[in-house]
Amino acid sequence: MKILVIEDEPQMLDTLVRSxxxxxxxxxxxxxxxxxxxxxxxxxxxxxxxxxxxxxxxxLTLLEELKKQQKTEGVIIVSARNSVDDKIQGLELGADDYLxxxxxxxxxHARVKSVLRRRKFDGQHLHQLQNLQIDPDKHQVWVGGxxxxxxxxxxxILLYLTTNKDRLVSKTALxxxxxxxxxxxxxxxxxxYSQIKNLRKKLKDHGAEVEIQxxxxxxxxxxxx
Numbered sequence: 001m002k003i004l005v006i007e008d009e010p011q012m013l014d015t016l017v018r019s020x021x022x023x024x025x026x027x028x029x030x031x032x033x034x035x036x037x038x039x040x041x042x043x044x045x046x047x048x049x050x051x052x053x054x055x056x057x058x059x060l061t062l063l064e065e066l067k068k069q070q071k072t073e074g075v076i077i078v079s080a081r082n083s084v085d086d087k088i089q090g091l092e093l094g095a096d097d098y099l100x101x102x103x104x105x106x107x108x109h110a111r112v113k114s115v116l117r118r119r120k121f122d123g124q125h126l127h128q129l130q131n132l133q134i135d136p137d138k139h140q141v142w143v144g145g146x147x148x149x150x151x152x153x154x155x156x157i158l159l160y161l162t163t164n165k166d167r168l169v170s171k172t173a174l175x176x177x178x179x180x181x182x183x184x185x186x187x188x189x190x191x192x193y194s195q196i197k198n199l200r201k202k203l204k205d206h207g208a209e210v211e212i213q214x215x216x217x218x219x220x221x222x223x224x225x
Contacts, residue, residue: 001159002028003025005028040065040073059090067093081100134162157192166223209224
């Protein structure tokens, strides 16, 4: 799961990033309005943590931009501004939740998981596709009731493809979602081919009733076998 943290206070930003990464999320950051606007316009995320007070603009204006662009990311406002008016305006603009500072990280994690379940898995804790079952919180996968052991990136790829079942996912979109900002340092997509090859073999060997189709030169699609 890929999360964008938009926060201008360096210590809070660092705390949020470290805490979320410990929960196995892929985390990207923005600390002022323009960089945040650029990221939400160019990339897709599973969840956005959004501060209202930002250098160069307002987080509420970013919410309006997300709405204009018909983006579907889950948004949790994380702000020191705890007025009823701010909460109402944020929720009316499309935010999923509003968490006033200060807060416990355990509460933040619970709210992030809740938003992801609602947005990605219809409120369910487990994601079921044919005989494939995925627990996004525990990073576990089962095929026909038997656990399928995957490495971190194989799991992230499988989860992303299952949330986009029967949709063609481009290599670029897959790389950006699973590897995040690190993709800018890559010369090619050979690292994706290797992970996909291993994941396909594991699914086939365990009798999964889904398969990853390669669309030559474009990307991948997860379909029922």
